Amino acid sequence: MMNPPLVETRELSVHFGGLQAVNNVNFSLRDGELRCLIGPNGAGKTTFFRLLTGVHAPTSGTVAVNGRSIAGLQTHQIARLGVGIKTQIPSLFDNLSVRENIWLSARRNHSRAAANRIADSVIMDEVGLGEYANTETAKLSHGLRQWVELGVVIAQRPKLILLDEPAAGMTGHDMEKTAELIKRINRTSAMIVVEHDMEFIKRIAKTVTVFNRGEVLVESDVDTVLADERVREVYLGKQTGRQHDTGA
Amino acid sequence: MDYLIAIGLEVVSGIASLVLISIGLAVVFGMMKVINLAHGEFLMMGGYATIAASKAGINIWIAILVIAPLVVGLVGLVVERLVIRHLYGRVIDTMLATWGLSLLFIGLVTTVFGNTTSGISSPLGAVNIGPIGFSAYKFFIVAVAVAVIVTLYLLFKLSRFGLIARATMQNADMSAALGVDPARVYAATFAIGSALAGLAGGVLAPVTGVVPSIGAAFVAKAFITVIGGGSAVLVGTLSASGIFATVNQLASFATTPVIGEVALLGAAIILLRLFPRGITGRFFKGRI
Amino acid sequence: MNGSRNYWPIAAAVIAALSAIIVLPVIYDEYALLQLTIYAILSVLALSLAFIWGYGGILSFGHAVFFGLGAYTYAIGAMNFGETTIALLLSMVIPALFAAALGYFLFYGRISDVYLGAITLTVTLIFFDLASSTSGPQYRIGQVALGGFNGIPSIPQLNVPGFPDWTLSTTELFILSVAILALVYISLRLLISSDFGRVVIAIKENEVRAELLGYDARKYKLVTFVIGGAIAGLAGCLFANWGGFTSPAVFALGQSVQIIIWMVVGGVGTLAGPVIGCVLMQWLTSSLASFGTVNNNLVLGGILVIVVLLLPQGLVPTIARLARGRRPVQRLDATAGALGATPAKSEVGA
Numbered sequence: 082m083m084n085p086p087l088v089e090t091r092e093l094s095v096h097f098g099g100l101q102a103v104n105n106v107n108f109s110l111r112d113g114e115l116r117c118l119i120g121p122n123g124a125g126k127t128t129f130f131r132l133l134t135g136v137h138a139p140t141s142g143t144v145a146v147n148g149r150s151i152a153g154l155q156t157h158q159i160a161r162l163g164v165g166i167k168t169q170i171p172s173l174f175d176n177l178s179v180r181e182n183i184w185l186s187a188r189r190n191h192s193r194a195a196a197n198r199i200a201d202s203v204i205m206d207e208v209g210l211g212e213y214a215n216t217e218t219a220k221l222s223h224g225l226r227q228w229v230e231l232g233v234v235i236a237q238r239p240k241l242i243l244l245d246e247p248a249a250g251m252t253g254h255d256m257e258k259t260a261e262l263i264k265r266i267n268r269t270s271a272m273i274v275v276e277h278d279m280e281f282i283k284r285i286a287k288t289v290t291v292f293n294r295g296e297v298l299v300e301s302d303v304d305t306v307l308a309d310e311r312v313r314e315v316y317l318g319k320q321t322g323r324q325h326d327t328g329a
Numbered sequence: 330m331d332y333l334i335a336i337g338l339e340v341v342s343g344i345a346s347l348v349l350i351s352i353g354l355a356v357v358f359g360m361m362k363v364i365n366l367a368h369g370e371f372l373m374m375g376g377y378a379t380i381a382a383s384k385a386g387i388n389i390w391i392a393i394l395v396i397a398p399l400v401v402g403l404v405g406l407v408v409e410r411l412v413i414r415h416l417y418g419r420v421i422d423t424m425l426a427t428w429g430l431s432l433l434f435i436g437l438v439t440t441v442f443g444n445t446t447s448g449i450s451s452p453l454g455a456v457n458i459g460p461i462g463f464s465a466y467k468f469f470i471v472a473v474a475v476a477v478i479v480t481l482y483l484l485f486k487l488s489r490f491g492l493i494a495r496a497t498m499q500n501a502d503m504s505a506a507l508g509v510d511p512a513r514v515y516a517a518t519f520a521i522g523s524a525l526a527g528l529a530g531g532v533l534a535p536v537t538g539v540v541p542s543i544g545a546a547f548v549a550k551a552f553i554t555v556i557g558g559g560s561a562v563l564v565g566t567l568s569a570s571g572i573f574a575t576v577n578q579l580a581s582f583a584t585t586p587v588i589g590e591v592a593l594l595g596a597a598i599i600l601l602r603l604f605p606r607g608i609t610g611r612f613f614k615g616r617i
Numbered sequence: 618m619n620g621s622r623n624y625w626p627i628a629a630a631v632i633a634a635l636s637a638i639i640v641l642p643v644i645y646d647e648y649a650l651l652q653l654t655i656y657a658i659l660s661v662l663a664l665s666l667a668f669i670w671g672y673g674g675i676l677s678f679g680h681a682v683f684f685g686l687g688a689y690t691y692a693i694g695a696m697n698f699g700e701t702t703i704a705l706l707l708s709m710v711i712p713a714l715f716a717a718a719l720g721y722f723l724f725y726g727r728i729s730d731v732y733l734g735a736i737t738l739t740v741t742l743i744f745f746d747l748a749s750s751t752s753g754p755q756y757r758i759g760q761v762a763l764g765g766f767n768g769i770p771s772i773p774q775l776n777v778p779g780f781p782d783w784t785l786s787t788t789e790l791f792i793l794s795v796a797i798l799a800l801v802y803i804s805l806r807l808l809i810s811s812d813f814g815r816v817v818i819a820i821k822e823n824e825v826r827a828e829l830l831g832y833d834a835r836k837y838k839l840v841t842f843v844i845g846g847a848i849a850g851l852a853g854c855l856f857a858n859w860g861g862f863t864s865p866a867v868f869a870l871g872q873s874v875q876i877i878i879w880m881v882v883g884g885v886g887t888l889a890g891p892v893i894g895c896v897l898m899q900w901l902t903s904s905l906a907s908f909g910t911v912n913n914n915l916v917l918g919g920i921l922v923i924v925v926l927l928l929p930q931g932l933v934p935t936i937a938r939l940a941r942g943r944r945p946v947q948r949l950d951a952t953a954g955a956l957g958a959t960p961a962k963s964e965v966g967a
């Protein structure tokens with residue numbers, strides 16, 4: 082009777098040599114849900130995304146999308162199940178224009194005419210990059226590249242969108258715009274958003290999952306999580322110092 | 330029985346030759362992630378240095394063991410300074426440029442020495458194992474290969490250079506952190522790799538003879554052995570040489586030398602398909 | 618992709634080919650035409666690697682294997698069938714099938730970069746060894762002895778389809794070669810600007826991103842490789858026609874290096890560049906040969922080193938930039954695409 086969750090992981094683990102990057106994670110996301118994923122540097126958030134997209138294979142445990150296990154599927158096959166990702170370090174076709182990047186994303190699942198339409202509407206209306214449409218993405222600033230990648234993911238029209246630090250490197254106004262955009266996208270797609278900025282989290286989140294050392298530390302509504310002692314501890318104890326140096 | 334011993338000896342000396350042919354390239358690839366496609370010509374120049382020196386009256390053993398590595402090591406220093414250094418981090422460009430160097434050296438040597446085969450006779454006689462004659466020089470080749478591996482092992486394990494080298498292998502920024510100029514480490518590494526190629530060229534000259542174009546025969550084998558071995562210099566070269574040379578020798582015995590050659594190449598392809606990062610990308614991780 | 622397709626290179630190719638076909642046979646004698654024909658044939662070969670390396674990002678160190686297969690297939694087919702049309706077709710089909718098998722092995726095994734280079738180089742060496750060891754009467758296919766190191770002599774000329782007795786004259790072979798060159802160039806241009814071509818280029822730019830969008834990079838690379846193999850085979854067929862003879866030298870390392878030199882000199886990532894590189898280097902080689910003093914390898918090698926060091930983008934892109942009044946920008950890695958040097962896998966052998 083009940084629909085299976087959109088994503089469900091069971092005892093999901095991966096280790097690199099001796100390092101448990103993701104450890105026994107049981108995670109589940111309903112259709113249409115917007116979940117925030119937080120945790121100190123090195124907690125395993127990006128690695129978790131890589132497991133969901135098939136870039137890494139788990140050491141043990143399973144991932145199911147729409148009730149279907151993705152074990153053995155290639156990255157592109159998982160993408161075709163409707164999973165889109167904005168990676169931590171924007172990953173774009175650097176020597177192609179903004180429009181070509183977004184068009185390529187739309188073209189995969191749509192006819193040429195529909196892809197043209199989607200590309201135009203994403204560029205003009207959704208991410209507002211009209212003035213850069215014909216600029217090579219390599220020439221854009223980090224902040225703009227973040228937006229381009231958001232546009233690329235949106236144009237894919239996925240059921241599930243993974244955003245790895247979408248607001249990193251953005252200032253107040255842009256951050257607000259990003260938060261608005263995320264809420265708007267959420268009307269049609271379920272999302273998991275990794276962010277470090279608490280203000281940003283408060284603005285968008287309902288449920289928050291906290292990762293620490295590859296494990297789920299807490300999972301609850303945003304106010305409970307932010308008030309949680311353990312969360313404060315892992316964050317205050319660790320967030321200083323290390324830079325974000327890993328990207329998908 | 331004698332026959333089996335003879336086959337065993339052939340296999341061992343085949344492995345030793347392959348180790349010698351590849352080790353210089355392996356050192357450079359392992360530490361600098363540079364594939365020097367002029368490697369075959371470095372061997373060729375080692376051969377010419379040996380022959381020229383021995384014709385000039387220098388003792389043959391000195392020509393092989395000292396002159397050849399010295400000359401080619403110096404050539405390597407110059408090549409590193411003029412070409413390699415400007416292309417660090419650009420793997421494919423380095424391959425292309427060294428491929429150009431390879432042609433350049435062939436042309437240069439042809440211009441100087443002419444396009445004919447030169448040779449020196451193998452300095453040791455034959456030993457008989459039962460009824461089968463076996464060139465004593467092959468024992469010398471095995472001895473040199475063993476000596477090279479042992480020396481490199483000690484160099485990597487015990488010396489300060491070895492420490493820096495191992496650090497650089499793991500992480501290029503590490504040597505900078507140890508307070509060494511990476512450019513100097515690279516220059517020294519490339520010179521050592523070149524000297525090893527020169528030594529191999531010298532050692533093999535009495536067996537193969539030399540022509541300006543002989544490098545092509547070496548470089549392909551060295552290239553696939555190094556790539557097949559993966560990033561660990563010694564373990565990788567030893568294991569890949571072991572597999573490839575054994576396949577080569579056994580297939581040669583069973584059929585013809587050409588089929589032996591084809592079997593070696595086929596083994597390389599299968600190996601790379603099974604372990605796309607080489608043997609030591611899969612096993613023996615983090616070894617030297 | 619969005620109607621902004623650029624047609625002037627195609628128009629230029631048509632005009633250049635037509636004028637060559639009309640004018641050159643009038644002003645040159647047969648001997649000179651024969652010399653010009655080889656430029657056209659090798660330019661077809663250059664285009665095939667220009668496509669798979671420059672646009673597909675697949676650097677094959679053994680590209681000559683398809684060229685050689687095309688030459689041998691044509692020779693064996695033409696001599697067995699008597700009529701050359703099927704042989705001509707087979708000279709593309711067989712290399713394409715081989716490219717499909719090899720490409721499946723490579724791309725579905727996720728082999729890239731240096732490793733792909735090592736395997737393709739090895740494959741061509743195997744063919745060289747095998748072809749060289751086929752001397753003796755027992756090595757024959759149909760009525761054709763493979764001839765080992767000496768190769769196959771007296772290969773029949775192409776005939777007009779359906780007319781076995783109407784074989785091509787020197788002038789006709791010239792015209793055919795130029796026409797094929799133009800046709801291949803135009804087809805590749807159209808292919809590159811098609812939706813398929815956009816995806817191929819995108820995969821070269823960033824394979825992981827393309828896969829995250831749902832594109833099967835392996836499949837696109839395979840198709841690219843097969844198309845390149847077929848074109849190289851066609852060049853091999855023309856080459857066998859041109860000399861009337863083929864030998865294991867077509868599989869030699871030097872043959873593969875040569876194609877790569879054309880590309881590096883002319884410019885990776887363009888179609889015109891490799892053709893210009895090919896013509897330039899061939900012209901240089903034959904001029905040097907007529908002087909007979911300077912060693913060929915010396916010059917070719919020197920040029921390759923200098924171009925990689927000083928003109929890493931090659932002639933055509935550099936000139937195009939200068940013409941647009943901009944300084945050439947130092948690219949990070951001359952072949953970032955060939956290496957698949959996306960952020961996720963920029964290291965080799967790690």
Ligand SMILES: Nc1ncnc2c1ncn2[C@@H]1O[C@H](COP(=O)(O)OP(=O)(O)OP(=O)(O)O)[C@@H](O)[C@H]1O
Nearest residue numbers: 097102121122123124125126127128129325326327
């Ligand atoms: N491919 C890999 N090989 C080895 N270790 C890895 C690899 N990828 C990630 N790690 C390690 O796994 C741990 C988790 O990394 P991950 O990037 O997932 O953290 P994160 O939560 O995304 O951190 P950040 O907030 O800094 O982005 C880190 O210690 C990292 O160094």
Ligand SMILES: [Mg+2]
Nearest residue numbers: 126127169327
């Ligand atoms: Mg992260």
